[in-house]
Structure formats: C-alpha cells, structure tokens
Amino acid sequence: GAVVSQHPSRVICKSGTSVKIECRSLDFQATTMFWYRQFPKKSLMLMATSNEGSKATYEQGVEKDKFLINHASLTLSTLTVTSAHPEDSSFYICSATRQGAQETQYFGPGTRLLVL
Amino acid sequence: RKEVEQDPGPFNVPEGATVAFNCTYSNSASQSFFWYRQDCRKEPKLLMSVYSSGNEDGRFTAQLNRASQYISLLIRDSKLSDSATYLCVVGGRMRFGAGTRLTVKP
Numbered sequence: 001g002a003v004v005s006q007h008p009s010r011v012i013c014k015s016g017t018s019v020k021i022e023c024r025s026l027d028f029q030a031t032t033m034f035w036y037r038q039f040p041k042k043s044l045m046l047m048a049t050s051n052e053g054s055k056a057t058y059e060q061g062v063e064k065d066k067f068l069i070n071h072a073s074l075t076l077s078t079l080t081v082t083s084a085h086p087e088d089s090s091f092y093i094c095s096a097t098r099q100g101a102q103e104t105q106y107f108g109p110g111t112r113l114l115v116l
Numbered sequence: 117r118k119e120v121e122q123d124p125g126p127f128n129v130p131e132g133a134t135v136a137f138n139c140t141y142s143n144s145a146s147q148s149f150f151w152y153r154q155d156c157r158k159e160p161k162l163l164m165s166v167y168s169s170g171n172e173d174g175r176f177t178a179q180l181n182r183a184s185q186y187i188s189l190l191i192r193d194s195k196l197s198d199s200a201t202y203l204c205v206v207g208g209r210m211r212f213g214a215g216t217r218l219t220v221k222p
Contacts, residue, residue, distance in 0.1 A: 034210065043203065043214040044160065093159050104150070105210065107159040 002028050004096050006108035013084055014116055020080045021111045023094030029074040030096035034105065035067070038091045050077050084115040119143060120206050122213035130221055133194050137216045139204030140186040148207030149187045151178055153200040154215065160203055163189075194220045 003026040013019050023033055032051050036044040048069050050056040056069035068080040077096075081088055091112055095105040122139045129135050141149075149166035164171065166187050170179040177190040187204055201215040 036212075044212045046210060046212075049210075091157075104162060104165065105205075107161065110159045 002096075002098055002106040004030075004094065004106045004108040006094055006111050008111060009109060010112045010114075012114045012116065015085055016083055018080055018082045019084055019113060020078055021092055021094075021113075023077045023079070023096070023108050025075045025096045025098070025106070028096075028098040030077075031074070031099050032097045033071060033077040034095045034097075035069060035077075035079050036093045036095070038093060038110075044093065047079075081113065084113070086115045089113055089115045119211045120204060120213040122202075122204055123216050124214065126217040126219060128219045128221060129194055131194060131196060133220075134190065134192050135194055135218060136188055136190045137202055137204075137218075138186050138188050139213050140184075141204075141206045141211075142185070143206065144182075144185060146206045149178075149180055150205040150207070151176075151187075151189050152203040152205060152212075154203055155200050160212075163202070191218075194218075196220050196222065 005024045007022045011019055034049050035047045037047055038044045046059050047062045048056040048058045050069050050071040052071050052074050058064045066082055071077040091110050093110040095107045119142050123137055127135055151163040152160040153163045154160040164173050164178050166178040166180050175192045179188045199220045201217045203215045204213040
C-alpha cells in the first residue's frame, strides 16, 4: 500500500500565530505532493503543488507568503500557515503521488485547523 | 463553466438499488480520471481509476465518454457502507468535483 501521514491531526491556535503541518509518505518516495483545503460541505480546493527540491506552484488566489510550503525530501513536505486568522480555519489535506504511478494520489488523513 | 462538475445529489437510495453518478469536465486534453470516496470528516480514498475502455471492480463500474467529456460511476446492489461522498477527479491539474453525496438506507 501507499501510506501518507499528517501531523498534527488537529490544532487549535490563537490568531496571529503560525502553524506547521507535516505530510509524510511512509512507505514510498513521493515525486509530487499536493496541498488541499476543504471547507465544510465543500470540495477539496488545490492550494499548491510541490516537487522535492523545487519551489511550490501555487494556485491562483493562494498567497504563497501566507502558506509556506517546503518539500525538503522525497518523503516530507510541510505547510506553514503564517499569521493565522479565523478565516484560515479549515481541513487541510495533503496527498502524494509515487514514482511510477504519477497520477494516483494517496491522501493523508488531514489536519483540522481552528484559529481562535 | 467549472472545470469539473458533478451531480450535486444527495442521492438517497434503498439497499440493493443501483445508482449512477455523472461527472463532466471541460478540458478536452485531460488524460486521467479517477473516482474517490470521502467519508464524513475523513480524507478521500481512491475508489478506482477510469480507463478509456471502462472498468469494473466488483459492484462498481466506471466509464469514460471522451466525446461528451464525462465520466460515470455505477454502483450495483448498493450497501449501507457505500454511503459517502463520491468525488470525481480529472488528472493533469488534478481538479476535484464538488462531490455527490450518497446515502443508502435499510
């Protein structure tokens, strides 16, 4: 199988603080990792695509200075929500594609962020 | 027009029923297509890829119609455990549809 983990699974923080979310592929090397955000009863919205060792590609309307993505290795990508505000409260999900199976995405369990 | 559009649902069906979902896409150059299911407050899980010739996996059948630019998912003999939101995904830019909610009732 292809397992992707995320940490933390849930975080509550005060407005103005920064939150880092980790996404790891546990049993495979991920050529590409994706970060999504999902609001209640809404679809997943792709925020950015990251490839190991290169800068992330952000979707239109996603602020790259607010949502910092670091993809330091083939098994780890991090998303940092800087100066979080209540409107950033959402379900953040990462996914990864494995080498040789470029199109199939394996999703992490998601991180619920609540900004007070 | 949205890149990927789905029947919004909700679909409420009795156990044992056959139900079908459609998903249309706007980018005719898209090459890969998938169906995912998402349970409430969980991450999406791959249900099946959709191949040009259509493919079947047990009670689930997926088909692709390139001429009309849509994919479909057919669920036969639905089970209570099939209750979930079904998301279609169009490859390349990995666009998700908004999802179709299915509830299977006893």
